[in-house]
Amino acid sequence: MAETWVNTPGSSRRLPHRTPAPPGDAPPAAGTHAAGTDAAAPRDEAPGREAGAPREAAVGQDLHLELTGTGSLRTQIMDALRDAIRSGRLAPGTRLPPYRGLARDLGIARNTVAGAYAELVEEGWLSARQGSGTRVARRATPSRAEPARRPQGPSRRRIAHDLLPSSPDAAAFPRAAWLTSARRAMAAAPNDAFGVGDPRGRAELRGTLAEYLARARGVRTAPDRIVICSGFAHGLRLLARVLDGRVAVESYGLDYHRALLHEAGLTTVPLPVDAGGARVDELPGTRARAALLTPAHQFPTGGPLHPGRRAAVIDWARSHGGLLVEDDYDGEFRYDRQPVGAVQGLDPDRVVYVGSISKSLSPALRLGWMVLPGRLVDEVLAAKGPREIWSSVLDQLTLADFIACGAYDQHLRRMRRHYRRRRDVLVGTLAERAPHIRVGGIAAGLHAVLELPDGTEDAALRAARRQGLALDGLGPYRHPDSTMPRREGLVIGYGTPPDHAFSAALDALCLALPEPPQGDARAMPRIRREPAAG
């Protein structure tokens, strides 16, 4: 039983066609309907329809016919059907409702609909066969000029491999261990855990973090100097409200972190970046009162901040009343040696240390922490507000248990091995198949930078899109006011693809890379060693 929907303004009525399409439901031959048939139609207007209100009917399940044009009703039906066919909404072969039923639903004369169907059959838009009703003709394909609407932009191309530097391997999330901690945390949670949350964060988590960060990252703190946040971005948003004036940032960095600072009315001043990280010797000239850096693994270019510069940034902070905001987003993942401790350990009163589980566990949980100089704790809490409205207390308790029981360390050790293997496969594949490409930033983290010859980044990104790769070039990370020489390259996040798809992702990547320059017969790979800059 076919069904037609009829919508009248302000209401929607469902009118089932109780009679199956009769064998003779194809419209009478066109010749039997001369122009002007409508005039002879028994009833042209449905009783009860408001004058001027559009007539609407839906064909099948979701095709809507709306007669709002000008001209006779027959012309309007024909226009509406042609439009639906042209746009692809009515696909070739689609069966139209019997003309009697459509006429009834639209509240118009049967002859009017039959005449419109018959004329469209003549024009070739519809086909009518005894016994199978009226259908959209097979050859009535949508017009090229009006293709069916598709989503615009790069998303139209299927993304086969995600090499963006944003996520860890989601398949490696330690579900079982997290669940065990969640159960334990839930069972042990005192009643007050189910009330309004403390904006400082749960004491259980702050206590556990103080111990863990001291042990694993060399952070010097106490639980009352820690404020829980929903990740680095949230921490920066809060800090932006307590800072003022100018903030020095790395010439290459995340634009949305810069945007967060700008939104708060701050100005960002770019510091050049080289193989030893940010050129902190330029800090005094910036007149900035704060500096946002990624010392463990410069994002995205990849070098750790040189030891001399770690000391120099603290000297600057002491002599200029400055503050370092240390973004320790992937500090646990160091492959050539033990992770370098946080700069915060050098002077806890001059550094705000911000960490999160976005790289180590998952960016979906939205959990992070700020370790603050004592004088900033109240100001940051005032910026956060009187209640915890960001981070779930149960997730906080779960994380506290997860760290305290050793599951976090175990997970990190496992992931360090996992990402190190990935990194080695990436480097090995490029050495073999694209030895003319230099690879940087490989000693730590979940991403590397493939350095490209000048003028080739855009073409490589286009080639990557054609290969179904989602990846970034260095261009968008560059501060618009930076005066340092422009670097071209691809930022390759090797953490995200699932294991089974990793080698296919690398195959696609190799196909997207520029060819070696003419005459470059280099046999040996040039894999960039980590810096010894000062």
Ligand SMILES: Cc1ncc(COP(=O)(O)O)c(C=O)c1O
């Ligand atoms: C440079 C940098 N900082 C911080 C983070 C973490 O941000 P969030 O904790 O807001 O997810 C990321 C991404 O994980 C990052 O790439």
